[in-house]
Amino acid sequence: MARVSGTTVRTLRHYDEIGLLNPGERTASGHRRYTEVDVRRLYRIRALRTLGASLEEIASVLADSSDGLGPMRDLLAEQLRGLEVHAAQVQQLTQRLRGLLGQIDRASMPDPDQFLTTLEMISVFETSFTPEQREQLARRRAELGADAIEAAKTEWAGLVEDLLRHVEEDTPVEDPQVQELVARWDALGNRFHAEGGDGEQTKAAARRMWSDNSEEIGRNLPWPADRMRDLMGYLERARQAR
Incomplete structure (x- = not known):
């Protein structure tokens, strides 16, 4: 046998x-x-x-x-979900490493601070979310797919530009246009979180991550850190004004 x-x-x-x-x-x-x-x-x-x-x-x-086949299907479905989460985590790490290698391979050596900032961001993400929350976020990214994530990045960049103009012009947070932009901002962010209590917890962790690490996060964005900090405060005031 x-x-x-x-x-x-x-x-x-x-x-x-x-x-x-x-x-x-x-x-x-x-x-x-x-x-x-x-x-x-x-x-x-x-x-x-x-x-x-x-x-x-x-x-x-x-x-x-x-x-x-019922119990067999349940087991296989659970195994598939685990593999999808693992695949999303591997893809994310692959993108980080590819970015670092790309910087090293360029003709002009990048500032060492750039590498430290990238490593800081990896650490910020790891410490801001529990392993279970990181798994939930990875599962949600896997469900959305690469195309939807890229589209969301483009939409988010446009929202940042639109809202920064209102910040600079000191538009009242009660303004209907501002409220519509903030609603779109929140709806966009909600796509990356699960529904229910688990999703609310990861949203709260994400807000804390930004609040506690705004300088580190700002260094990885194309906008000045002080402008992004002002934008976050503006968003919060707009939410409270609803």
């Missing part, structure tokens, strides 16, 4: 001991004898292990039904 299935005798014995794969028959001398049904079960176990499922998860799925 071990030779045909590509596993080890030790693994088969372990599966037997934990009740995951009990041989359907025994010889007179007590040796395990696996039936066709056992072979099918073993192949399912191996396939699910390859997809990253734990032995406990596999046992639960196989215990619910030997042929039903």
Whole structure:
């Protein structure tokens, strides 16, 4: 059985001991004898292990039904969600590293402060959100997709420019045009957060991140840090005026 299935005798014995794969028959001398049904079960176990499922998860799925697809689908869907979150995190880190390498490879060496600022921003993100919140944000980015994220960046840059003009002109925060821009700003930000209580928590963490690290964040933006700081205060006053 071990030779045909590509596993080890030790693994088969372990599966037997934990009740995951009990041989359907025994010889007179007590040796395990696996039936066709056992072979099918073993192949399912191996396939699910390859997809990253734990032995406990596999046992639960196989215990619910030997042929039903409902529990199997739930397990596979959960595995897929985990992979999508991991893929989004890998993509984000890849973009950060590619940006740093691009700066190094340019003809003129960039200021070392640029590298420190980038590393600071990585640290700011890691410390501002819990691991669970970072996972939620990564899952949401994966759901949105690269095209939607790029479109949101473009829309956000336009909102910054429009609102900065109102800040410079000292437009009252109650002005309908200002209120409409602020509503669009908040709606845009909401796209990147989950619905419900979890989303409200990540929104609050994001606001704290900006408030506590405005100088570091401002150095990574094309607008002066003091103007962005004024804009954040303007936005908050506009929200309170609703």
